[in-house]
Amino acid sequence: xxxxxxxxxxxxxxxxxxxxxxxxxxxxxxxxxxxxxxxxxxxxxxxxxxxxxxxxxxxxxxxxxxxxxxxxxxxxxxxxxxxxxxxxxxxxxxxxxxxxxxxxxxxxxxxxxxxxxxxxxxxxxxxxxxxxxxxxxxxxxxxxxxxxxxxxxxxxxxxxxxxxxxxxxxxxxxxxxxxxxxxxxxxxxxxxxx
Amino acid sequence: xxxxxxxxxxxxxxxxxxxxxxxxxxxxxxxxxxxxxxxxxxxxxxxxxxxxxxxxxxxxxxxxxxx
Numbered sequence: 001x002x003x004x005x006x007x008x009x010x011x012x013x014x015x016x017x018x019x020x021x022x023x024x025x026x027x028x029x030x031x032x033x034x035x036x037x038x039x040x041x042x043x044x045x046x047x048x049x050x051x052x053x054x055x056x057x058x059x060x061x062x063x064x065x066x067x068x069x070x071x072x073x074x075x076x077x078x079x080x081x082x083x084x085x086x087x088x089x090x091x092x093x094x095x096x097x098x099x100x101x102x103x104x105x106x107x108x109x110x111x112x113x114x115x116x117x118x119x120x121x122x123x124x125x126x127x128x129x130x131x132x133x134x135x136x137x138x139x140x141x142x143x144x145x146x147x148x149x150x151x152x153x154x155x156x157x158x159x160x161x162x163x164x165x166x167x168x169x170x171x172x173x174x175x176x177x178x179x180x181x182x183x184x185x186x187x188x189x190x191x192x193x194x
Numbered sequence: 195x196x197x198x199x200x201x202x203x204x205x206x207x208x209x210x211x212x213x214x215x216x217x218x219x220x221x222x223x224x225x226x227x228x229x230x231x232x233x234x235x236x237x238x239x240x241x242x243x244x245x246x247x248x249x250x251x252x253x254x255x256x257x258x259x260x261x
Contacts, residue, residue, distance in 0.1 A: 023261040110261040112226040119228045119255070123235040138260045149201070151253040152233055163258040170260045 006191065007035040013190050014038040016102035018090055018118055020066040021045070022170055023134045024108030025056035025073075026179035031186060032074040032081045039074070042086035042098060043067050054172040090114075092121045100126060104186050107133045108179070110164075119154065128153060132185045137178040138162040138170050146177055148185065155189075157181040195248040209248070213241040216252070226257040 017024045020043035043066045047057045061069040067085035099105050107118050122131045136158035145159040158178050229236045230253040236244050
């Protein structure tokens with residue numbers, strides 16, 4: 001497929017991104033660049049200085065709502081993408097309302113309990129929906145440990161072991177690998193395997 | 195019995211085991227897990243009750259913080 005053909009195919013799809021931090025911001029940017037029709041982003045947080053080591057925001061956006069800042073950044077990259085933002089903390093109820101009509105959902109939270117909540121909510125309420133999870137990406141190096149596996153409609157990206165800690169922070173390279181792996185999985189689902 | 199665990203074949207001496215027993219045998223000590231048996235989600239409060247039998251397809255996902 002040429003890029004024009006890819007773009008015209010992707011235009012009809014809606015992808016939901018749950019969280020606009022390290023995973024969500026980078027994954028959203030990748031999806032916007034390739035021309036997904038509509039992106040639905042939710043996050044309640046504001047951009048802070050500590051986010052800039054991995055998240056797709058700029059220094060002059062510190063203090064802004066993440067969803068607003070991300071929308072602005074995407075508009076500068078690809079104004080054709082429709083962006084829906086929700087400045088909200090996601091929970092069992094609103095996840096369904098916000099994401100039920102998406103073709104694919106990308107889990108992009110930082111906390112493991114939030115990841116678990118989203119997966120269990122989707123498996124219970126939207127059992128057929130493809131959900132792409134990011135789990136295990138703290139630290140640096142060990143690129144080959146970061147992998148992809150599939151369990152029916154669940155797609156898991158990450159090394160499934162590297163947990164964040166004070167002495168093992170999430171950093172741009174590994175978080176970016178996983179975020180882009182999630183975006184790559186979105187394409188595989190929507191365009192089929194090459 | 196023979197089951198599939200995370201897409202790989204596994205054998206156990208018993209005819210059936212609970213999910214709690216499986217986690218113990220496999221030494222899965224992680225806190226944040228999502229478990230599916232034959233595509234169906236099994237929540238934590240049912241780990242002692244739900245039994246795994248011959249031919250079951252079990253998926254254990256380990257979730258760690260970071261993103």
